[in-house]
Amino acid sequence: MPPIPTDAELDILAVLWRLGPSTVREVHQALDKASVYTTTLKQMQVMTEKGLLVRNERFQSHVYEAGVPKEETRQQMVGDLMRRAFEGSAKDLVLGALRTKPATDAELAEIRHILKDMAKRRSR
Numbered sequence: 001m002p003p004i005p006t007d008a009e010l011d012i013l014a015v016l017w018r019l020g021p022s023t024v025r026e027v028h029q030a031l032d033k034a035s036v037y038t039t040t041l042k043q044m045q046v047m048t049e050k051g052l053l054v055r056n057e058r059f060q061s062h063v064y065e066a067g068v069p070k071e072e073t074r075q076q077m078v079g080d081l082m083r084r085a086f087e088g089s090a091k092d093l094v095l096g097a098l099r100t101k102p103a104t105d106a107e108l109a110e111i112r113h114i115l116k117d118m119a120k121r122r123s124r
Contacts, residue, residue, distance in 0.1 A: 001076070002050055002051040002052050002067065002068050003050055003052075004073075004076055004077055004080055005047075005052055005073065005077075008043060009043065009047055009052055010073075011031060011033075012027055012031070012040070012043060012044060012047065012053075013047075013052065013053075013066050013068070013070075013073065015027050015030040015031060016053070016064065016065055016066045017066055017070045018030075020065065021056065021063045021064065021065040022063065022064060022065075023061045023062065023063055023064070024037070024040055024041045024044055024061075024062065024064065025037070025061075027040060027044065027064065028040040028041075044064055047067075048064070048067075051067050051068070052066070052067050052068060053065065053066060053067050054066075054067045078093070081093065
């Protein structure tokens with residue numbers, strides 16, 4: 001399993017999850033940061049070595065894509081945060097998130113639905 005991405009790596013992954021397979025130039029432009037092109041290139045090369053990105057060399061330009069699915073990365077990051085900051089407590093993690101930014105009515109309805117489904121599966 002690839003390591004948990006850094007903030008800069010997560011920015012690049014977010015671009016690739018949104019755009020799909022892209023060249024370094026496309027990612028660099030989408031990042032819209034003050035950094036130089038070669039910084040983005042080097043970061044993406046390092047990410048490829050870590051297994052966070054996959055490079056396709058079939059085209060004239062190297063095309064990169066995320067080597068890890070978005071949901072898998074999110075779960076890995078949440079699990080790490082829950083272990084490190086919330087002593088493994090899912091309840092404390094969720095309550096902390098909801099206290100930081102209150103959920104919308106639609107989000108609360110979805111959370112209730114998920115909890116109801118989880119309770120059904122547990123009772124089987």
